[in-house]
Amino acid sequence: MNRTVSVIVPVYNAADVIAETIASVLGQTYTDTELILVDDGSLDESRTVISSFLSDRVKLISNENPKGAAGARNTGISAAQGRYIAFMDADDLWDKDKLAKQIAFMEKEGAAFSFTGYEFADKNGKGLGRIVKVPQRITYRQALKNTTIFTSTVIFDLSKLSKEDIMMPYVLSEDTATWWRVLKKTGIAFGFDENLCLYRRTGSSLSSDKVEALRRIWNLYRKVEGLGLIDSAVCFCFWAVRAVARRV
16 A cells, blocks of 8 residues: 655745755655655755755656745645655754654544644754644634644645645635645544654745734635634634744
């Protein structure tokens, strides 16, 4: 049975960090992987850095026209050959056992959708001790009020979902919108509460700009999910409090 994990990394002006990110994937104890890096119009040396790693396991795709984070990930999803789809941002880092532990967890639970805990890191990739713990399970309604699912920890099982199910919409906060849509189908996502990822915010990631996060989440409630005003307000308050608490 195909147990390959396709790791999809959107890249935009990440020359300073992408080599470390690639190394953290290639250094996984789970070796049945393909790494798909999707360059989305980088103006720096990202493609040059990536080219030194290219092999049967490491592939580079360049979007002819920039498509943003959602489009870059969708390009990667379309090209993926693995049973499992794992997302990773270009400046984040994984524990060497991340894939081995998470895939074993998913197989044990029969999970179509899983995510893990993670730790905030500085620009040098050094953990800051601020670890985000995750629940064992989360439903769609719970996820509307919770910031806990982080993109670089998510894995989907394509034996239970289709590529169409996980394609990201072209909206702001496209990753969150995707988690909600998939949860409507799966009913539940499984959290593996172990810190297996370093979340490094350098500004080079396609998804790093959170200045308008509150406006984005409100737009998702009202225009994407079609929630009523009161329901949106309740979810928004819970979401905002947890988002602040996560960074304290």
